[in-house]
Amino acid sequence: RLLVGNGLTPPARHLVWLAPFSPKEKKGLWTKSVHQQLTKSDTVEKLFNQYFKQGKNFDLLARLQYLDLKTYLGDFGLTKTNHASNLSSLEIRTPFLTPKLAEFLFSLPSSYKLKGLTTKYLLKQSVKDLLPKEIINRPKKGFGAPIAEWINKDLKTSVDQKLNKNRLKKQGIFNPQTIQKILQEHRNRKKNNRMKIWSLFMFQLWYDNFS
Incomplete structure (x- = not known):
């Protein structure tokens, strides 16, 4: 996917990374008549471009985070988690998504969030005296389904x-x-x-x- 996205604009490259089908694969996916209609207006790519432009005052990483916030997070991540937890009689809370905290984090330089290959740098630094190292440094655990x-x-x-x-x-x-x-x-x-x-x-x- 990294190679497929090479040479594309940041929002288009981000879409390739998230989408299950590459642009080349899509060509063989549809019937000819449907493909001709769809290629006239790629509404998803337009939506990604729209949100990317809205974040013009942010640096590149923050613009992509904003794009994720407006699309992937609400339409997929949170929705899936909410439905799955409700089926198990659980109520999920997302304290890091409170408006004031989100606004504050978007005001910070991206170097506070990603330092080299260390993700969630600021979060890890803020709790380093509160949590064991094995918790702070353990690999990310997603909310995947089988x-x-x-x-x-x-x-x-x-x-x-x-x-x-x-x-x-x-x-x-x-x-x-x-x-x-x-x-x-x-x-x-x-x-x-x-x-x-x-x-x-x-x-x-x-x-x-x-x-």
Whole structure:
């Protein structure tokens, strides 16, 4: 993904890093008629450019953080965490996202947040006398879901039904051969295509509800 984003603008490069499909992969994803319509106006890239421009008074790292705050964090990270925690009768709190603290952190130079390869530098420095070193220096633990296993096991039947070749052909949006290849690569453990398949699966669920 780093190589794919080489030569692109910062917001376009950031989008390539976050998106499950690269621009090249998208060309083979859609049917020809749908691809021609979509390439006329890439609304996601426009949205990323819009938020990147809004952060023009920040340095590059802060502008990308602002972009994440306006897109990825609210539309994906917090939403997913909230739904998952509610299903387990848990209430998640996000103290680092209180408006005053967020505004203060955006006013600081990025060198306070990233120092060399050390991330969360300011946070680690502020609690170094309060927490053990093994806690401060341990690797980041994300809030990931076992999507790869769901696709191959628990949700296998549902995924196969929604991404069935005949269904896709009748729908006329996606290239059935491309989708089947993505599925087989994942099932045969040649590639971990979990986010590609999950995105396609979620689209089909949305399509069934709102088309």
